[in-house]
Amino acid sequence: xxxxxxxxxxxxxxxxxxxxxxxxxxxxxxxxxxxxxxxxxxxxxxxxxxxxxxxxxxxxxxxxxxxxxxxxxxxxxxxxxxxxxxxxxxxxxxxxxxxxxxxxxxxxxxxxxxxxxxxxxxxxxxxxxxxxxxxxxxxxxxxxxxxxxxxxxxxxxxxxxxxxxxxxxxxxxxxxxxxxxxxxxxxxxxxxxxxxxxxxxxxxxxxxxxxxxxxxxxxxxxxxxxxxxxxxxxxxxxxxxxxxxxxxxxxxxxxxxxxxxxxxxxxxxxxxxxxxxxxxxxxxxxxxxxxxxxxxxxxxxxxxxxxxxxxxxxxxxxxxxxxxxxxxxxxxxxxxxxxxxxxxxxxxxxxxxxxxxxxxxxxxxxxxxxxxxxxxxxxxxxxxxxxxxxxxxxxxxxxxxxxxxxxxxxxxxxxxxxxxxxxxxxxxxxxxx
Numbered sequence: 001x002x003x004x005x006x007x008x009x010x011x012x013x014x015x016x017x018x019x020x021x022x023x024x025x026x027x028x029x030x031x032x033x034x035x036x037x038x039x040x041x042x043x044x045x046x047x048x049x050x051x052x053x054x055x056x057x058x059x060x061x062x063x064x065x066x067x068x069x070x071x072x073x074x075x076x077x078x079x080x081x082x083x084x085x086x087x088x089x090x091x092x093x094x095x096x097x098x099x100x101x102x103x104x105x106x107x108x109x110x111x112x113x114x115x116x117x118x119x120x121x122x123x124x125x126x127x128x129x130x131x132x133x134x135x136x137x138x139x140x141x142x143x144x145x146x147x148x149x150x151x152x153x154x155x156x157x158x159x160x161x162x163x164x165x166x167x168x169x170x171x172x173x174x175x176x177x178x179x180x181x182x183x184x185x186x187x188x189x190x191x192x193x194x195x196x197x198x199x200x201x202x203x204x205x206x207x208x209x210x211x212x213x214x215x216x217x218x219x220x221x222x223x224x225x226x227x228x229x230x231x232x233x234x235x236x237x238x239x240x241x242x243x244x245x246x247x248x249x250x251x252x253x254x255x256x257x258x259x260x261x262x263x264x265x266x267x268x269x270x271x272x273x274x275x276x277x278x279x280x281x282x283x284x285x286x287x288x289x290x291x292x293x294x295x296x297x298x299x300x301x302x303x304x305x306x307x308x309x310x311x312x313x314x315x316x317x318x319x320x321x322x323x324x325x326x327x328x329x330x331x332x333x334x335x336x337x338x339x340x341x342x343x344x345x346x347x348x349x350x351x352x353x354x355x356x357x358x359x360x361x362x363x364x365x366x367x368x369x370x371x372x373x374x375x376x377x378x379x380x381x382x383x384x385x386x387x388x389x390x391x392x393x394x395x396x397x398x399x400x401x402x403x404x405x406x407x408x409x410x411x412x413x414x415x416x417x418x419x420x421x422x423x424x425x426x427x428x429x430x431x432x433x
Contacts, residue, residue: 022174084119272312
């Protein structure tokens with residue numbers, strides 16, 4: 001019996017090469033997180049982020065893997081790329097030229113990807129300039145002036161462009177989705193520090209052992225719920241009619257159309273976080289009192305922030321599902337292949353039925369994602385947990401892990417299938433005289 005366990009990854013040369021390539025680029029990313037931008041007073045910057053724990057700035061720092069609090073060359077992280085992707089996907093629905101490009105297939109997608117890269121650079125320049133001006137006003141710059149601003153903008157923009165390139169290379173030549181893995185590694189990298197802080201607070205008596213056990217049990221339950229729902233499907237029965245071609249009869253089998261409960265995966269919380277963090281990051285470096293009041297009202301754990309966050313999650317759940325799954329195309333392909341849903345007429349009626357089912361399960365998926373992202377975060381804020389590792393982070397970590405493992409298994413199954421075919425051909429060849 002052919003094994004498909006994790007231990008067999010390095011027995012398959014191509015998969016081994018992809019995994020090593022992915023790990024190597026992720027290590028490069030983590031090294032870059034520790035390379036500081038010149039001209040920054042690191043002590044003053046550390047004090048600012050010490051006060052920013054539990055705010056939107058702290059959450060942005062989590063997504064950047066700690067690069068923002070060091071103001072490293074990767075301080076902006078991958079968020080400008082995600083923001084540019086959101087803008088391009090929204091424009092694809094409204095701009096005819098981009099809609100035509102999307103329908104052109106691979107060549108059109110390459111052009112849209114190129115526009116996304118240009119948008120990433122533009123957003124990085126804007127955010128980099130805002131951060132440089134804000135840092136000067138907060139007194140964390142050793143030698144302020146235009147030379148510092150220009151140098152900071154170039155450094156941070158180049159860092160984001162390099163992260164974008166790393167993500168694309170991982171997706172193309174490695175294993176898993178490169179952008180998601182970069183966010184995944186950034187979150188995971190914060191865990192050892194969080195664990196150390198938790199034990200420190202436990203030893204000083206600031207948190208009790210029973211509360212810590214309760215929190216760990218709650219985290220395990222959340223992870224179990226994520227795994228359960230991410231694997232959940234709504235299966236629509238599909239019957240294929242029998243077709244007679246010559247003397248052979250084709251079709252007649254019964255199968256199903258699987259629709260995931262959470263079709264959009266970890267995209268909605270990532271997109272929603274990006275939208276929430278983009279303006280807040282710029283505003284947080286401006287010292288006007290009324291702006292600071294706005295920022296304090298939209299920090300994680302605050303009811304206004306969580307309400308806006310849930311609205312954006314719902315929007316992106318439906319939006320991303322709509323652009324990745326087209327019921328009309330599915331119904332047309334099913335009709336061409338002689339397939340039909342029992343009790344539903346082929347064609348438009350089938351498309352309407354699939355759309356109705358998809359709308360209902362997307363509602364359930366959006367509620368699930370919102371609960372996972374918001375409830376743990378509120379509990380963490382209320383009970384003053386010493387690190388921000390709430391539902392959003394858990395959903396991203398578990399979701400990306402499941403997706404990456406699935407891709408590894410797909411490679412292994414494909415490899416085993418190819419090996420089986422090769423052995424069958426060899427046996428046939430040896431049997432000939």
